[in-house]
Structure formats: C-alpha cells, structure tokens
Amino acid sequence: MKTIEIEHITKDYGQHRGVFDLSFDVRKGEVLGFLGPNGAGKTTTIRQLLGFIKPDQGKVNILGKDCFEQADEIKKSLGYLPGEIAFIDSMSGMEFIRFVAKMKKMKDLGRAQELMEQFELNANGKLKKMSKGMKQKIGIVCAFMQDPDILILDEPTSGLDPLMQNRFVELILSEKRRGKTILMSSHIFEEVERTCDRAVIIRGGELVAVDTMESLCSGKQKRMEITFADTAMAAGYVSGFAKAVQDEQDGRRVTMKVGRDIDEAVKKAGAFTVVDLNVHTQSLEDFFLHFYGGDQS
Ligand SMILES: Nc1ncnc2c1ncn2[C@@H]1O[C@H](COP(=O)(O)OP(=O)(O)OP(=O)(O)O)[C@@H](O)[C@H]1O
Numbered sequence: 194m195k196t197i198e199i200e201h202i203t204k205d206y207g208q209h210r211g212v213f214d215l216s217f218d219v220r221k222g223e224v225l226g227f228l229g230p231n232g233a234g235k236t237t238t239i240r241q242l243l244g245f246i247k248p249d250q251g252k253v254n255i256l257g258k259d260c261f262e263q264a265d266e267i268k269k270s271l272g273y274l275p276g277e278i279a280f281i282d283s284m285s286g287m288e289f290i291r292f293v294a295k296m297k298k299m300k301d302l303g304r305a306q307e308l309m310e311q312f313e314l315n316a317n318g319k320l321k322k323m324s325k326g327m328k329q330k331i332g333i334v335c336a337f338m339q340d341p342d343i344l345i346l347d348e349p350t351s352g353l354d355p356l357m358q359n360r361f362v363e364l365i366l367s368e369k370r371r372g373k374t375i376l377m378s379s380h381i382f383e384e385v386e387r388t389c390d391r392a393v394i395i396r397g398g399e400l401v402a403v404d405t406m407e408s409l410c411s412g413k414q415k416r417m418e419i420t421f422a423d424t425a426m427a428a429g430y431v432s433g434f435a436k437a438v439q440d441e442q443d444g445r446r447v448t449m450k451v452g453r454d455i456d457e458a459v460k461k462a463g464a465f466t467v468v469d470l471n472v473h474t475q476s477l478e479d480f481f482l483h484f485y486g487g488d489q490s
Pocket of ligand 1: 206210211231232235236238276
C-alpha cells in the first residue's frame with residue numbers, strides 16, 4: 194500500500210530550477226532515501242508534501258489525501274523535520290518544544306523527554322546560544338515526539354556529530370520496526386545505506402533512479418590488490434584473469450576492480466602463493482556520483 198504518492202509533479206521556478214514531471218511513492222512501513230546533489234529539488238518536493246507550495250502540475254497525496262487541499266488533516270499523522278528550522282530565538286529549547294507540543298495539541302511530553310535523553314540534549318538554554326547540532330536535536334525531538342505514523346525528514350543529521358548520527362540511525366531503525374513510514378533526504382550515504390529500504394535519486398529536478406538499496410548497491414565495486422610470492426606468479430595470474438593489472442613498480446602485485454566476479458578472482462589466486470591481500474570497497478558516495486554526474490556542487 195502506498196502511503197505517500199507523488200504523481201508527475203512539476204514546480205517550475207524558471208531557468209530549469211524546480212522539479213519536473215517527478216513521480217515516485219513511499220510504501221507503508223518503508224524507509225525511503227531521497228538523494229540528489231545540491232539544488233536537485235529535494236526540498237522543493239518535500240515542501241509540496243507538506244502543503245506549503247502547490248505543484249504547477251501533477252498530484253501529491255498522503256494517505257489518499259491531497260497534500261495542498263487537505264494539509265491540516267494530513268498534519269495529524271505527520272512528523273516533519275525541515276532542512277532549516279525557523280526557531281524563535283528568544284525562547285529556550287524547552288520553551289520551543291512546549292510551544293510546538295501545544296500547537297500539536299499534545300499533553301504528554303514523555304516521548305519528548307525520552308528523545309532528549311537519547312540525544313543527550315539539555316534543552317534549557319536559550320536557542321540563540323545553541324550550536325547547530327543542538328538545534329538540530331531540538332528539531333528531531335519536535336518531529337518525533339508525537340509518535341507520528343509518517344515522518345518526512347529533510348537532511349535530518351545535518352550538524353550532528355558522528356556519535357549522534359549513529360543515535361539517529363538507531364532511532365530510524367527502531368521506528369521502522371514499529372511500522373513507521375519514513376521519507377528522508379540525506380547527503381550522508383552511510384546513514385542511507387544503513388536505514389533505507391529503497392532510494393530515489395533526482396538530479397536537475399528529474400528522476401534519475403528509483404530502486405531497492407540492495408539492487409542499487411549491487412553495482413558497487415571492490416578494488417582488490419594481491420601480492421604473490423614472485424613476479425612469475427603475478428604474470429601467471431594476470432594471464433588467466435584479464436581484469437587484473439600487474440603493478441609496474443612491484444611486479445609481484447596485481448590490482449583489479451571486482452564486482453560479482455569476486456569469487457572467480459579469489460579462486461584463481463589460489464593456484465599461486467599469495468603473500469598479501471587488500472580489498473577496498475567503493476564507498477556508496479563514490480558509487481552514487483555515477484548517478485549524480487559531474488554537477489556536484
Ligand atoms: N522559491 C524559489 N524560487 C526560485 N527558485 C527556487 C525556489 N526554491 C528553490 N528554488 C530553486 O530550485 C532548485 C531546487 O532547490 P531545492 O532547495 O529543492 O534543492 P535541494 O535538492 O533541496 O538542494 P540542497 O541539497 O542544496 O538542499 C534550486 O535551483 C533552487 O535555487
């Protein structure tokens with residue numbers, strides 16, 4: 194069942210800025226990664242889901258309701274973390290959390306308290322004196338504290354240190370186990386790889402790819418480096434495995450890029466004496482640059 198449906202939306206800001214004929218959906222209970230370089234149109238898409246702007250063409254629905262016309266009804270089931278949060282600087286973090294809770298008509302702040310503990314957040318200080326990371330934690334508390342069924346998160350870990358990024362991944366995984374539906378834009382490939390079931394990749398406002406993480410990552414390659422006991426063995430290996438290249442400086446060493454043929458690469462080496470072996474996996478980031486093309490900013 195589709196929880197979020199984006200059907201052929203266009204929001205044209207001119208000069209090829211915006212999103213163009215974009216379609217994808219988020220299924221009930223899945224975590225969908227929404228990826229693309231700066232200016233690709235992720236926030237523009239998310240703002241249409243929140244009903245802040247109306248598509249020029251096409252339809253955006255959440256739970257079968259129109260995101261623009263029925264935004265107020267949808268908001269009851271939705272937790273939203275904006276890319277840039279509009280804080281009221283004169284408030285303390287805790288006052289802001291209470292203010293948001295009041296707007297959401299929440300009475301019980303138990304879940305907010307749990308989240309503050311989980312993210313080691315002391316929200317008593319004034320917002321204007323808080324670091325970007327602390328403000329981001331407040332945004333996370335506000336998005337999750339009502340225990341919504343659907344979460345839309347725009348760059349959720351921006352400003353968080355690696356330890357807190359990890360806590361965030363744990364939070365997403367536990368919410369996923371509880372059946373939540375999550376759409377998350379991100380530049381952090383590791384968090385996408387660890388949390389998402391599928392990913393949508395956009396560039397220049399247009400869809401580039403949509404697939405399961407498993408299938409997207411199956412194209413990831415490894416760089417393998419084998420050192421044999423002598424140069425004759427290395428030459429023998431290269432003659433039997435065309436992808437391998439013998440090192441010009443150290444003739445005992447061969448290097449190659451392997452994917453699904455890793456088994457063949459390893460088994461062929463077994464015919465010789467291996468003295469060293471190194472395997473470097475292509476990062477998800479390097480891998481996705483192939484989809485992004487050369488216009489990363
Ligand atoms: N209100 C607006 N008026 C004019 N142009 C806009 C407006 N909002 C966004 N744009 C342009 O639309 C394009 C997409 O912007 P958007 O913020 O959606 O990208 P993004 O994928 O979220 O990027 P980032 O990763 O940098 O946050 C950009 O070229 C941006 O300058």
